[in-house]
Amino acid sequence: MPDRKQTPTHVLTAEAVRWGIEALASQRLHPTFVMYLHLRTQQRAGKLSEASASSDELLALIRMPGNPTKPYYFPLIDRGQRRPGELLSSFWRAGNIPGSWSPGSISRLKHGGWMGRSTGEYFLPRDHVGRALSELLYDVPVSALALGAYFLRNDGFIIAGTPGPSDLIEAFRLRFDYPDDAQEEFAILFNVDLPTNVDFDWFAQSDPPVTLNS
Numbered sequence: 001m002p003d004r005k006q007t008p009t010h011v012l013t014a015e016a017v018r019w020g021i022e023a024l025a026s027q028r029l030h031p032t033f034v035m036y037l038h039l040r041t042q043q044r045a046g047k048l049s050e051a052s053a054s055s056d057e058l059l060a061l062i063r064m065p066g067n068p069t070k071p072y073y074f075p076l077i078d079r080g081q082r083r084p085g086e087l088l089s090s091f092w093r094a095g096n097i098p099g100s101w102s103p104g105s106i107s108r109l110k111h112g113g114w115m116g117r118s119t120g121e122y123f124l125p126r127d128h129v130g131r132a133l134s135e136l137l138y139d140v141p142v143s144a145l146a147l148g149a150y151f152l153r154n155d156g157f158i159i160a161g162t163p164g165p166s167d168l169i170e171a172f173r174l175r176f177d178y179p180d181d182a183q184e185e186f187a188i189l190f191n192v193d194l195p196t197n198v199d200f201d202w203f204a205q206s207d208p209p210v211t212l213n214s
Contacts (some may be wrong), residue, residue: 012206013201020149023143038058042183051097067092069094103118103123104120115128130188143190164203165194166194
């Protein structure tokens with residue numbers, strides 16, 4: 001598992017990131033689940049009132065080079081037909097994401113509208129976990145491994161021993177603040193199944209500099 005005292009530093013392989021994108025694309029997921037994870041992290045830190053859809057911490061999760069007019073890329077979609085392994089052009093998103101995820105804009109959504117208020121504040125009700133499961137995940141827990149493979153694609157990891165997918169799940173839990181005391185929440189929203197039919201390495205050693213996630 002991730003360990004602050006050990007070396008070397010690892011990064012995710014391109015194959016692992018690609019697997020995460022394909023796994024997420026195969027499931028119906030509401031795009032604002034990204035914002036939900038961010039707001040929940042801010043709430044646990046006592047900073048929900050400071051949350052912003054323009055936060056670099058949030059936008060770094062979905063920022064991707066490669067498209068001159070659409071700077072964001074995330075394979076969380078809730079519409080359209082999907083074929084295994086297909087990467088849709090709709091995964092690319094224009095630069096108006098912060099406006100779309102502002103409190104007022106979110107408050108008008110059919111699904112997830114409870115995360116924002118028209119008066120300009122973000123809000124998470126007491127039953128936000130159940131609502132996230134039903135409205136943002138459509139009652140199917142999402143792979144923590146796939147989310148980690150995509151959202152942590154630019155991070156570095158200090159891992160003791162031979163790294164594997166379980167380390168990535170632990171890193172995802174750390175990044176989005178799901179410690180042991182939040183296990184009940186975590187178990188409702190995420191599955192921790194490990195794929196058995198992959199023939200790639202999840203991690204590779206990397207030369208610094210990297211952003212450490214340990």
